[in-house]
Protein backbone atom coordinates (compact mmCIF):
# COMPACT_ATOMS: atom_id res chain seq x y z
CA UNK A 458 0.00 0.00 0.00
CA UNK A 459 1.55 3.31 -1.06
CA UNK A 460 1.63 5.77 1.82
CA UNK A 461 1.76 9.02 -0.15
CA UNK A 462 -0.24 10.48 -3.01
CA UNK A 463 2.01 11.01 -6.02
CA UNK A 464 1.57 13.81 -8.55
CA UNK A 465 0.30 11.72 -11.47
CA UNK A 466 -2.85 10.06 -10.18
CA UNK A 467 -5.96 11.51 -8.50
CA UNK A 468 -5.78 12.10 -4.77
CA UNK A 469 -7.91 9.41 -3.14
CA UNK A 470 -10.05 10.52 -0.23
CA UNK A 471 -12.69 8.78 1.86
CA UNK A 472 -15.02 11.15 3.70
CA UNK A 473 -17.34 9.88 6.37
CA UNK A 474 -19.96 11.39 8.62
CA UNK A 475 -23.64 12.14 8.58
CA UNK A 476 -26.99 11.87 10.25
CA UNK A 477 -27.78 15.60 10.25
CA UNK A 478 -27.03 18.74 8.24
CA UNK A 479 -24.49 19.80 10.84
CA UNK A 480 -22.18 16.93 9.78
CA UNK A 481 -23.23 16.49 6.15
CA UNK A 482 -22.87 20.07 4.84
CA UNK A 483 -19.31 20.61 6.16
CA UNK A 484 -18.32 17.29 4.53
CA UNK A 485 -19.90 18.28 1.20
CA UNK A 486 -18.35 21.75 1.33
CA UNK A 487 -14.93 20.26 1.99
CA UNK A 488 -15.24 17.83 -0.93
CA UNK A 489 -16.10 20.76 -3.21
CA UNK A 490 -13.16 22.80 -1.86
CA UNK A 491 -10.76 19.85 -2.28
CA UNK A 492 -11.90 19.48 -5.89
CA UNK A 493 -11.35 23.20 -6.51
CA UNK A 494 -7.91 23.31 -4.85
CA UNK A 495 -6.72 20.22 -6.77
CA UNK A 496 -8.17 21.51 -10.07
CA UNK A 497 -6.09 24.68 -9.64
CA UNK A 498 -3.07 22.36 -9.50
CA UNK A 499 -4.24 20.43 -12.56
CA UNK A 500 -5.05 17.38 -10.43
CA UNK A 501 -8.15 15.31 -9.82
CA UNK A 502 -9.94 14.08 -6.71
CA UNK A 503 -11.24 10.55 -6.34
CA UNK A 504 -13.70 10.61 -3.47
CA UNK A 505 -16.05 8.12 -1.79
CA UNK A 506 -18.46 8.94 1.01
CA UNK A 507 -18.96 6.18 3.56
CA UNK A 508 -22.19 6.73 5.49
CA UNK A 509 -25.37 5.15 6.78
CA UNK A 510 -28.00 3.82 4.39
CA UNK A 511 -31.14 5.98 4.14
CA UNK A 512 -29.70 8.98 5.97
CA UNK A 513 -29.18 12.55 4.69
CA UNK A 514 -25.61 11.78 3.57
CA UNK A 515 -26.82 9.20 1.04
CA UNK A 516 -29.14 11.74 -0.62
CA UNK A 517 -26.62 14.60 -0.58
CA UNK A 518 -23.77 12.43 -1.92
CA UNK A 519 -26.10 11.19 -4.70
CA UNK A 520 -27.18 14.73 -5.61
CA UNK A 521 -23.54 15.79 -5.97
CA UNK A 522 -22.26 12.80 -7.92
CA UNK A 523 -20.16 11.46 -5.04
CA UNK A 524 -19.82 7.66 -4.79
CA UNK A 525 -21.72 6.51 -1.67
CA UNK A 526 -20.79 3.34 0.24
CA UNK A 527 -23.01 2.31 3.18
CA UNK A 528 -21.85 0.63 6.40
CA UNK A 529 -23.74 -0.47 9.53
CA UNK A 530 -23.76 1.93 12.43
CA UNK A 531 -25.44 2.37 15.79
CA UNK A 532 -26.08 5.16 18.23
CA UNK A 533 -23.56 5.46 21.08
CA UNK A 534 -25.90 6.49 23.87
CA UNK A 535 -24.69 7.52 27.26
CA UNK A 536 -28.22 7.35 28.67
CA UNK A 537 -29.44 3.96 29.89
CA UNK A 538 -32.82 2.91 31.22
CA UNK A 539 -34.06 4.21 34.61
CA UNK A 540 -32.41 1.24 36.38
CA UNK A 541 -29.04 2.25 34.94
CA UNK A 542 -28.86 -0.89 32.78
CA UNK A 543 -28.14 -1.13 29.08
CA UNK A 544 -31.36 -1.60 27.08
CA UNK A 545 -31.78 -4.09 24.22
CA UNK A 546 -31.56 -1.15 21.77
CA UNK A 547 -28.29 -0.01 23.38
CA UNK A 548 -26.88 -3.52 23.00
CA UNK A 549 -28.05 -3.89 19.37
CA UNK A 550 -26.58 -0.48 18.52
CA UNK A 551 -23.29 -1.28 20.21
CA UNK A 552 -23.09 -4.60 18.34
CA UNK A 553 -23.49 -2.81 15.01
CA UNK A 554 -20.37 -0.70 15.59
CA UNK A 555 -17.81 -3.54 15.26
CA UNK A 556 -19.75 -4.95 12.26
CA UNK A 557 -19.61 -1.48 10.68
CA UNK A 558 -15.87 -1.39 11.38
CA UNK A 559 -15.42 -4.76 9.61
CA UNK A 560 -17.33 -3.45 6.56
CA UNK A 561 -15.39 -0.17 6.69
CA UNK A 562 -12.08 -2.08 6.88
CA UNK A 563 -13.05 -3.89 3.67
CA UNK A 564 -13.75 -0.55 1.97
CA UNK A 565 -10.53 1.08 3.21
CA UNK A 566 -8.42 -1.93 2.12
CA UNK A 567 -10.04 -1.92 -1.33
CA UNK A 568 -9.87 1.83 -1.99
CA UNK A 569 -6.48 2.48 -0.36
CA UNK A 570 -7.21 6.17 0.26
CA UNK A 571 -4.43 8.68 0.75
CA UNK A 572 -6.45 10.06 3.65
CA UNK A 573 -9.71 9.41 5.51
CA UNK A 574 -11.62 12.42 6.80
CA UNK A 575 -14.30 12.08 9.50
CA UNK A 576 -16.93 14.76 10.05
CA UNK A 577 -18.72 13.28 13.05
CA UNK A 578 -22.01 11.50 13.53
CA UNK A 579 -22.19 7.87 14.62
CA UNK A 580 -21.16 6.49 11.24
CA UNK A 581 -17.79 8.26 11.45
CA UNK A 582 -16.77 5.95 14.31
CA UNK A 583 -16.42 2.59 12.50
CA UNK A 584 -14.90 4.22 9.42
CA UNK A 585 -12.31 6.16 11.43
CA UNK A 586 -11.45 3.05 13.43
CA UNK A 587 -11.01 1.19 10.13
CA UNK A 588 -8.63 3.89 8.85
CA UNK A 589 -6.56 3.52 11.99
CA UNK A 590 -6.56 -0.30 11.82
CA UNK A 591 -5.54 -0.19 8.15
CA UNK A 592 -2.89 2.46 8.86
CA UNK A 593 -4.36 5.08 6.59
CA UNK A 594 -3.91 8.69 7.76
CA UNK A 595 -7.02 10.01 9.53
CA UNK A 596 -8.18 13.61 9.88
CA UNK A 597 -11.13 14.37 12.17
CA UNK A 598 -13.17 17.54 11.86
CA UNK A 599 -15.11 18.81 14.89
CA UNK A 600 -17.83 21.36 14.12
CA UNK A 601 -18.89 22.20 17.63
CA UNK A 602 -17.19 24.34 20.26
CA UNK A 603 -17.34 21.36 22.61
CA UNK A 604 -15.82 18.08 21.49
CA UNK A 605 -18.46 15.40 20.83
CA UNK A 606 -18.18 12.00 22.53
CA UNK A 607 -17.19 10.15 19.36
CA UNK A 608 -14.57 12.70 18.35
CA UNK A 609 -13.05 12.71 21.83
CA UNK A 610 -12.33 9.01 21.31
CA UNK A 611 -11.29 9.32 17.65
CA UNK A 612 -8.97 12.29 18.26
CA UNK A 613 -6.44 9.84 19.70
CA UNK A 614 -6.42 7.85 16.44
CA UNK A 615 -6.23 10.87 14.14
CA UNK A 616 -3.12 12.46 12.65
CA UNK A 617 -4.82 15.80 13.17
CA UNK A 618 -8.11 16.90 14.70
CA UNK A 619 -9.30 20.01 12.89
CA UNK A 620 -11.43 22.20 15.17
CA UNK A 621 -13.84 25.04 14.47
CA UNK A 622 -13.21 27.20 17.49
CA UNK A 623 -10.11 28.25 19.38
CA UNK A 624 -11.63 27.29 22.71
CA UNK A 625 -11.91 23.65 21.55
CA UNK A 626 -8.12 23.34 21.33
CA UNK A 627 -7.84 23.00 25.11
CA UNK A 628 -10.49 20.25 25.27
CA UNK A 629 -8.59 17.62 23.30
CA UNK A 630 -7.32 14.47 25.04
CA UNK A 631 -3.61 14.33 25.80
CA UNK A 632 -1.45 13.36 22.84
CA UNK A 633 -3.98 14.47 20.21
CA UNK A 634 -2.75 17.01 17.64
CA UNK A 635 -5.18 19.77 16.83
CA UNK A 636 -5.35 22.64 14.35
CA UNK A 637 -7.84 25.49 14.15
CA UNK A 638 -9.59 25.64 10.76
CA UNK A 639 -13.19 26.75 11.40
CA UNK A 640 -16.40 25.06 10.24
CA UNK A 641 -16.67 24.87 6.42
CA UNK A 642 -19.82 26.50 5.15
CA UNK A 643 -21.26 26.34 1.65
CA UNK A 644 -19.60 28.88 -0.67
CA UNK A 645 -22.93 29.81 -2.29
CA UNK A 646 -24.17 31.28 1.01
CA UNK A 647 -21.99 34.33 0.40
CA UNK A 648 -23.63 35.28 -2.90
CA UNK A 649 -27.18 36.06 -1.76
CA UNK A 650 -29.42 38.84 -3.13
CA UNK A 651 -32.44 40.08 -1.10
CA UNK A 652 -34.61 40.73 -4.17
CA UNK A 653 -34.08 37.20 -5.42
CA UNK A 654 -35.43 35.84 -2.10
CA UNK A 655 -38.57 37.92 -2.55
CA UNK A 656 -39.06 36.54 -6.07
CA UNK A 657 -38.10 32.92 -5.30
CA UNK A 658 -40.19 32.57 -2.14
CA UNK A 659 -43.09 34.71 -3.41
CA UNK A 660 -42.81 37.37 -0.70
CA UNK A 661 -44.70 40.07 -2.63
CA UNK A 662 -46.87 40.79 0.42
CA UNK A 663 -43.84 41.75 2.51
CA UNK A 664 -43.60 45.41 3.54
CA UNK A 665 -40.07 46.24 2.43
CA UNK A 666 -40.02 49.32 4.67
CA UNK A 667 -40.01 46.90 7.64
CA UNK A 668 -37.13 44.64 8.72
CA UNK A 669 -37.30 40.91 7.93
CA UNK A 670 -36.81 38.19 10.54
CA UNK A 671 -35.74 34.68 9.45
CA UNK A 672 -36.79 32.02 11.97
CA UNK A 673 -35.13 28.59 11.63
CA UNK A 674 -35.25 25.48 13.78
CA UNK A 675 -32.34 23.71 12.04
CA UNK A 676 -32.86 21.28 9.19
CA UNK A 677 -35.62 19.37 10.98
CA UNK A 678 -37.39 22.35 12.55
CA UNK A 679 -37.91 22.91 16.28
CA UNK A 680 -41.31 22.54 17.93
CA UNK A 681 -40.29 24.81 20.84
CA UNK A 682 -39.35 27.66 18.49
CA UNK A 683 -42.49 27.08 16.41
CA UNK A 684 -44.70 27.42 19.51
CA UNK A 685 -42.92 30.58 20.67
CA UNK A 686 -43.23 32.16 17.21
CA UNK A 687 -46.91 31.30 16.75
CA UNK A 688 -47.64 32.88 20.12
CA UNK A 689 -45.65 36.02 19.18
CA UNK A 690 -46.76 36.45 15.54
CA UNK A 691 -49.52 39.08 16.07
CA UNK A 692 -46.97 41.25 17.93
CA UNK A 693 -44.04 40.51 15.65
CA UNK A 694 -45.81 41.10 12.32
CA UNK A 695 -46.78 44.64 13.34
CA UNK A 696 -43.12 45.58 13.05
CA UNK A 697 -41.47 42.99 10.80
CA UNK A 698 -41.87 40.53 7.96
CA UNK A 699 -41.24 36.91 8.97
CA UNK A 700 -39.93 33.90 7.04
CA UNK A 701 -40.43 30.86 9.27
CA UNK A 702 -38.72 27.52 8.51
CA UNK A 703 -40.64 25.09 10.71
CA UNK A 704 -39.68 21.53 9.64
CA UNK A 705 -41.71 19.00 7.63
CA UNK A 706 -43.48 17.56 10.69
CA UNK A 707 -45.01 20.91 11.66
CA UNK A 708 -45.91 22.58 8.38
CA UNK A 709 -49.65 21.79 8.52
CA UNK A 710 -49.95 22.99 12.10
CA UNK A 711 -48.12 26.23 11.26
CA UNK A 712 -50.28 26.88 8.16
CA UNK A 713 -53.37 26.31 10.27
CA UNK A 714 -52.10 28.78 12.91
CA UNK A 715 -51.45 31.36 10.18
CA UNK A 716 -55.15 31.37 9.19
CA UNK A 717 -55.85 33.24 12.45
CA UNK A 718 -53.76 36.24 11.34
CA UNK A 719 -55.56 39.44 10.33
CA UNK A 720 -55.71 40.26 6.57
CA UNK A 721 -53.37 43.18 7.25
CA UNK A 722 -50.65 41.02 8.88
CA UNK A 723 -50.99 37.71 7.03
CA UNK A 724 -49.11 38.86 3.87
CA UNK A 725 -46.03 39.60 6.02
CA UNK A 726 -45.74 35.93 7.11
CA UNK A 727 -44.21 33.15 5.00
CA UNK A 728 -43.86 29.62 6.38
CA UNK A 729 -41.81 26.80 4.79
CA UNK A 730 -40.84 23.33 5.95
CA UNK A 731 -37.27 23.64 4.61
CA UNK A 732 -35.27 26.33 2.84
CA UNK A 733 -33.28 24.85 -0.01
CA UNK A 734 -31.56 26.78 -2.82
CA UNK A 735 -33.15 30.05 -1.61
CA UNK A 736 -31.10 30.06 1.62
CA UNK A 737 -28.30 32.41 0.42
CA UNK A 738 -30.84 34.99 -0.77
CA UNK A 739 -32.91 34.63 2.39
CA UNK A 740 -29.85 35.23 4.58
CA UNK A 741 -29.16 38.36 2.49
CA UNK A 742 -32.74 39.57 3.02
CA UNK A 743 -32.82 38.87 6.79
CA UNK A 744 -32.11 41.73 9.20
CA UNK A 745 -32.35 39.38 12.18
CA UNK A 746 -32.27 35.59 12.57
CA UNK A 747 -34.01 33.59 15.30
CA UNK A 748 -32.46 30.12 15.41
CA UNK A 749 -31.37 26.96 17.17
CA UNK A 750 -27.65 27.06 17.92
CA UNK A 751 -26.38 24.00 16.09
CA UNK A 752 -22.75 24.36 15.02
CA UNK A 753 -23.59 24.75 11.32
CA UNK A 754 -26.05 27.53 11.95
CA UNK A 755 -23.71 29.52 14.21
CA UNK A 756 -20.82 29.13 11.74
CA UNK A 757 -23.06 30.51 8.99
CA UNK A 758 -24.36 33.39 11.11
CA UNK A 759 -20.79 34.32 12.07
CA UNK A 760 -19.28 34.07 8.60
CA UNK A 761 -22.17 36.11 7.15
CA UNK A 762 -22.27 38.58 10.07
CA UNK A 763 -25.95 38.17 10.95
CA UNK A 764 -27.41 39.40 14.24
CA UNK A 765 -29.30 36.60 15.94
CA UNK A 766 -31.43 35.50 18.86
CA UNK A 767 -30.44 31.91 19.69
CA UNK A 768 -32.67 29.37 21.41
CA UNK A 769 -30.53 26.27 21.97
CA UNK A 770 -31.88 22.73 22.12
CA UNK A 771 -31.30 22.20 25.84
CA UNK A 772 -30.99 18.42 25.49
CA UNK A 773 -28.35 18.43 22.72
CA UNK A 774 -25.40 16.13 23.49
CA UNK A 775 -23.59 17.46 26.54
CA UNK A 776 -25.58 20.72 26.39
CA UNK A 777 -23.51 21.58 23.31
CA UNK A 778 -26.05 23.97 21.75
CA UNK A 779 -26.35 25.96 25.00
CA UNK A 780 -22.57 26.17 25.07
CA UNK A 781 -22.50 27.45 21.45
CA UNK A 782 -25.18 30.03 22.17
CA UNK A 783 -23.46 31.27 25.32
CA UNK A 784 -20.14 31.47 23.45
CA UNK A 785 -21.62 33.90 20.89
CA UNK A 786 -23.60 35.83 23.50
CA UNK A 787 -20.52 36.43 25.68
CA UNK A 788 -18.76 37.92 22.66
CA UNK A 789 -21.65 40.21 21.74
CA UNK A 790 -22.25 38.19 18.56
CA UNK A 791 -25.80 37.02 19.41
CA UNK A 792 -28.38 37.08 22.17
CA UNK A 793 -28.81 33.66 23.82
CA UNK A 794 -32.06 32.65 25.50
CA UNK A 795 -31.20 29.84 27.88
CA UNK A 796 -33.27 27.57 30.13
CA UNK A 797 -37.08 27.84 30.08
CA UNK A 798 -37.82 30.39 27.37
CA UNK A 799 -41.20 32.16 27.39
CA UNK A 800 -42.87 34.09 24.58
CA UNK A 801 -42.25 37.20 26.62
CA UNK A 802 -38.48 36.47 26.75
CA UNK A 803 -38.42 36.02 22.99
CA UNK A 804 -40.42 39.19 22.30
CA UNK A 805 -38.14 41.21 24.61
CA UNK A 806 -35.00 39.94 22.85
CA UNK A 807 -36.38 40.45 19.33
CA UNK A 808 -37.94 43.82 20.21
CA UNK A 809 -34.67 45.20 21.60
CA UNK A 810 -32.87 44.36 18.37
CA UNK A 811 -35.62 45.41 15.95
CA UNK A 812 -35.85 48.81 17.67
CA UNK A 813 -32.12 49.41 17.50
CA UNK A 814 -30.44 49.06 14.09
CA UNK A 815 -27.14 50.24 15.62
CA UNK A 816 -27.21 47.35 18.13
CA UNK A 817 -27.88 44.96 15.24
CA UNK A 818 -24.96 46.44 13.35
CA UNK A 819 -22.64 46.02 16.31
CA UNK A 820 -23.79 42.44 16.86
CA UNK A 821 -23.22 41.68 13.17
CA UNK A 822 -19.70 43.07 13.45
CA UNK A 823 -18.90 40.93 16.51
CA UNK A 824 -20.36 37.89 14.75
CA UNK A 825 -18.16 38.53 11.71
CA UNK A 826 -15.08 38.68 13.96
CA UNK A 827 -15.80 35.06 14.99
CA UNK A 828 -16.54 33.89 11.44
CA UNK A 829 -14.09 31.81 9.45
CA UNK A 830 -15.20 32.12 5.83
CA UNK A 831 -12.00 30.41 4.59
CA UNK A 832 -12.52 27.29 6.70
CA UNK A 833 -13.12 24.96 3.73
CA UNK A 834 -9.87 25.94 2.01
CA UNK A 835 -7.88 25.83 5.25
CA UNK A 836 -9.22 22.35 5.97
CA UNK A 837 -8.53 21.23 2.38
CA UNK A 838 -4.90 22.34 2.67
CA UNK A 839 -4.58 20.41 5.93
CA UNK A 840 -6.14 17.27 4.40
CA UNK A 841 -3.84 17.39 1.36
CA UNK A 842 -0.81 17.90 3.60
CA UNK A 843 -1.76 14.83 5.67
CA UNK A 844 -2.37 12.91 2.42
CA UNK A 845 1.15 13.80 1.37
CA UNK A 846 -0.29 15.38 -1.78
Ligand SMILES: CC(=O)N[C@H]1[C@@H](OP(=O)(O)OP(=O)(O)OC[C@H]2O[C@@H](n3ccc(=O)[nH]c3=O)[C@H](O)[C@@H]2O)O[C@H](CO)[C@@H](O)[C@@H]1O
Pocket residue numbers: 477478479480482577600601673674675676677702730731732733736750751752753754755757770773774777778
Ligand atom coordinates in the same frame (compact mmCIF):
# COMPACT_ATOMS: atom_id res chain seq x y z
C1 LIG B 1 -30.37 18.02 17.33
C2 LIG B 1 -28.90 17.86 17.09
O1 LIG B 1 -28.30 16.85 17.39
N1 LIG B 1 -28.31 18.90 16.51
C3 LIG B 1 -26.88 18.88 16.20
C4 LIG B 1 -26.72 18.85 14.70
O2 LIG B 1 -27.32 20.03 14.26
P1 LIG B 1 -28.19 20.26 12.95
O3 LIG B 1 -27.67 19.45 11.83
O4 LIG B 1 -29.63 20.13 13.29
O5 LIG B 1 -27.96 21.83 12.80
P2 LIG B 1 -26.75 22.71 12.30
O6 LIG B 1 -27.10 24.06 12.78
O7 LIG B 1 -25.40 22.21 12.71
O8 LIG B 1 -26.85 22.62 10.71
C5 LIG B 1 -28.04 22.79 10.02
C6 LIG B 1 -27.70 23.01 8.58
O9 LIG B 1 -28.88 22.88 7.80
C7 LIG B 1 -29.07 24.06 7.02
N2 LIG B 1 -30.50 24.31 6.80
C8 LIG B 1 -31.36 24.39 7.86
C9 LIG B 1 -32.70 24.65 7.64
C10 LIG B 1 -33.15 24.81 6.31
O10 LIG B 1 -34.33 25.02 6.06
N3 LIG B 1 -32.25 24.72 5.30
C11 LIG B 1 -30.93 24.47 5.51
O11 LIG B 1 -30.14 24.38 4.56
C12 LIG B 1 -28.42 25.16 7.83
O12 LIG B 1 -28.17 26.29 7.02
C13 LIG B 1 -27.18 24.43 8.33
O13 LIG B 1 -26.18 24.38 7.35
O14 LIG B 1 -25.33 18.82 14.35
C14 LIG B 1 -24.61 19.98 14.79
C15 LIG B 1 -23.16 19.84 14.32
O15 LIG B 1 -22.51 18.78 14.89
C16 LIG B 1 -24.73 20.13 16.31
O16 LIG B 1 -24.12 21.35 16.69
C17 LIG B 1 -26.20 20.13 16.73
O17 LIG B 1 -26.35 20.20 18.14
